[in-house]
């Protein structure tokens with residue numbers, strides 16, 4: 541007879557052998573997926589010093605998304621995306637890529653989107669909502685001391701091949717209003733706290749908040765910052781570079797919930813400078829998670 545422990549080890553290796561997804565000791569499967577996050581910089585008809593127009597930046601920017609989402613099931617969160625930029629990116633990616641999201645100015649196509657992109661043959665989108673970061677989250681609105689309307693895109697997905705389900709939120713906090721950033725952090729945590737299903741939540745975006753600031757500290761008090769979990773393979777630490785050799789900053793993050801069996805496999809700040817052509821004033825983030833579901 542196998543003892544309890546050997547039986548578990550037997551089940552572990554036995555099941556690992558017959559499925560392509562490893563099974564842990566309590567019978568959950570480990571599902572690995574990536575989140576690619578990038579503030580792509582809004583299309584500017586009057587580019588500043590060092591800034592190339594969108595027409596010159598877009599091909600390499602799309603290639604970076606494609607390159608980094610080839611190997612694993614991936615969810616992509618972008619910021620500062622105008623409608624025509626979104627059309628360029630989804631059509632450039634091709635295949636079954638789709639986008640979720642609305643323009644922040646009218647809830648339709650006006651103003652910047654914080655869209656979520658996914659491959660429809662990999663993921664089933666189960667739900668999607670846009671909340672405005674303001675005291676009136678259901679309607680296009682500006683909150684507190686913010687300069688612009690701000691939004692968070694909230695999606696629920698099911699990975700088709702494994703059945704794994706999760707929530708993914710993508711956002712962009714105000715650059716000017718520190719009070720708005722703090723309230724936005726609280727609102728996003730409240731949205732996550734109000735989910736009625738026990739699925740893990742992942743949050744990425746441009747928080748316009750450095751690790752020393754209140755908005756970051758508020759989120760980091762509840763969720764875990766993936767960049768604190770793994771060393772950075774690429775050597776890049778700062779996520780904002782500017783276009784003109786400015787002082788670089790860390791303001792983009794990917795967070796996850798601690799209580800849902802998630803581990804960070806890898807977290808990288810990616811290159812954005814291709815022989816002097818900067819695809820944006822931010823570097824992309826690529827985080828590989830393992831979820832026991």
Ligand SMILES: *[C@@H]1O[C@H](CO)[C@@H](O)[C@H](O)[C@H]1NC(C)=O
Pocket residue numbers: 600601603604607
């Ligand atoms: C994409 O991958 C190819 C092949 O590895 C590489 O040559 C190219 O520089 C990459 N492009 C970007 C934008 O990452």
Ligand SMILES: *[C@@H]1O[C@H](CO)[C@@H](O)[C@H](O)[C@H]1NC(C)=O
Pocket residue numbers: 666667668669696
């Ligand atoms: C979908 O999102 C809405 C708005 O957040 C929420 O009320 C509803 O419960 C969600 N439904 C599912 C199935 O998650």
Ligand SMILES: *[C@@H]1O[C@H](CO)[C@@H](O)[C@H](O)[C@H]1NC(C)=O
Pocket residue numbers: 677727728730731734
């Ligand atoms: C979360 O639920 C509480 C209680 O129903 C509600 O007061 C709050 O507005 C909700 N948060 C958001 C961001 O919708």
Ligand SMILES: *[C@@H]1O[C@H](CO)[C@@H](O)[C@H](O)[C@H]1NC(C)=O
Pocket residue numbers: 751760761765768
């Ligand atoms: C985020 O919170 C963790 C856990 O409390 C802490 O160890 C870490 O230093 C915080 N990160 C930063 C950048 O302050």
Ligand SMILES: *[C@@H]1O[C@H](CO)[C@@H](O)[C@H](O)[C@H]1NC(C)=O
Pocket residue numbers: 781782783784785786813814815816817818
């Ligand atoms: C981009 O790379 C070029 C060299 O190819 C370098 O001169 C320039 O300083 C870099 N720009 C930034 C913002 O890192």
